Amino acid sequence: MVDASAEFDVALPWLAAPLQQALREQRSHALLVHGPSGVGQFELALGLAQGWLCEAESSPVNPSPLRPCGRCAACHLVRARSHPDLLVLVPEALRAALGWEPDADADDVGDKASKAKPSKDIKVEAVRSAVAFAQTTSARGRGKVVVLHPAERMNGISANTLLKTLEEPPGEARFVLSSGAPDALLPTIRSRCQAVTLTLPATEIAIEWLRSQGVADPAVLLAAAGGQPQDALTWSREGVDAALWSQLPMLVQRGASTAAAGWPLPRLIGSLQKLCHDALCVAAGAAPRYFPAASLKGATRRGEPAATQPLHVWQRELQRAARFAEHPWNAGLLAESLVEQGRSALQSAWRREP
Numbered sequence: 001m002v003d004a005s006a007e008f009d010v011a012l013p014w015l016a017a018p019l020q021q022a023l024r025e026q027r028s029h030a031l032l033v034h035g036p037s038g039v040g041q042f043e044l045a046l047g048l049a050q051g052w053l054c055e056a057e058s059s060p061v062n063p064s065p066l067r068p069c070g071r072c073a074a075c076h077l078v079r080a081r082s083h084p085d086l087l088v089l090v091p092e093a094l095r096a097a098l099g100w101e102p103d104a105d106a107d108d109v110g111d112k113a114s115k116a117k118p119s120k121d122i123k124v125e126a127v128r129s130a131v132a133f134a135q136t137t138s139a140r141g142r143g144k145v146v147v148l149h150p151a152e153r154m155n156g157i158s159a160n161t162l163l164k165t166l167e168e169p170p171g172e173a174r175f176v177l178s179s180g181a182p183d184a185l186l187p188t189i190r191s192r193c194q195a196v197t198l199t200l201p202a203t204e205i206a207i208e209w210l211r212s213q214g215v216a217d218p219a220v221l222l223a224a225a226g227g228q229p230q231d232a233l234t235w236s237r238e239g240v241d242a243a244l245w246s247q248l249p250m251l252v253q254r255g256a257s258t259a260a261a262g263w264p265l266p267r268l269i270g271s272l273q274k275l276c277h278d279a280l281c282v283a284a285g286a287a288p289r290y291f292p293a294a295s296l297k298g299a300t301r302r303g304e305p306a307a308t309q310p311l312h313v314w315q316r317e318l319q320r321a322a323r324f325a326e327h328p329w330n331a332g333l334l335a336e337s338l339v340e341q342g343r344s345a346l347q348s349a350w351r352r353e354p
């Protein structure tokens with residue numbers, strides 16, 4: 001495989017091939033990048049925008065230069081977040097995580113109440129401003145681009161406002177929506193966009209990238225994050241390391257609810273779900289997916305099917321808790337109770353080797 005990342009500008013190494021393919025195959029003025037979270041949907045959407053706006057000139061030596069080139073004025077402007085023909089709409093609450101802090105004169109329409117809790121939604125005022133932006137003339141002559149991420153954060157009114165523009169696009173404007181939950185989008189939005197599917201990157205590329213970001217023992221964290229490298233990096237930066245992750249099965253089996261004290265509830269529930277999944281795998285004689293096999297080694301299957309029943313009950317409880325994880329009535333109590341259920345389920349499903 002050609003290492004295209006060496007020849008053109010791409011934020012994450014595994015996006016090189018999908019970006020070039022999407023730029024080649026793009027037919028519609030509206031694209032929907034979708035796939036699991038944590039694999040670079042936003043970066044791919046930005047890469048598409050940069051590729052369209054790139055001003056790399058063709059020459060007799062290089063009749064079809066790779067875009068985005070990363071060297072032209074337009075590429076520099078995109079990277080500096082100041083390209084006049086690019087508008088990026090992301091919820092206020094996500095900007096820091098995406099490295100897309102608002103600048104003074106940009107797209108903070110609808111975010112006037114800066115003292116309030118940052119919004120997780122893409123507000124209708126912001127969508128209206130994007131529609132107006134798309135209708136203006138391109139400043140640098142390569143059209144206008146609107147990037148909207150994550151698209152499922154538009155409510156019905158916002159989505160309908162955008163829909164009209166997707167139906168009757170202004171001349172030279174292009175839209176890139178990205179979403180980790182395309183099913184949550186209006187079907188009419190989905191049907192007006194050309195789909196670009198992003199999948200999990202190859203394990204070796206993801207591990208190499210995590211290592212280059214300073215993550216120790218990256219294979220363990222990558223598996224913990226279900227193969228999603230950006231999530232693995234976030235965890236690492238928030239203090240989850242391979243050693244802690246590997247100890248989690250043992251800690252939960254001992255009922256140590258302080259194991260993950262301080263973790264945000266959605267992450268704790270997600271981690272317990274992974275542990276429950278792996279415990280069921282081990283009980284069925286299959287390989288675990290999220291935890292190192294060695295971390296589950298002290299436990300062996302009891303053999304009798306009834307012993308896994310508590311794991312299934314725990315699994316259902318975790319699913320139910322996950323639905324309310326963003327708004328729990330009492331996060332501490334819930335966490336304690338879920339760990340306690342896990343302790344009893346693991347102890348009945350496994351017995352320690354003598």
Ligand SMILES: [Zn+2]
Binds near residue numbers: 067
């Ligand atoms: Zn360029």
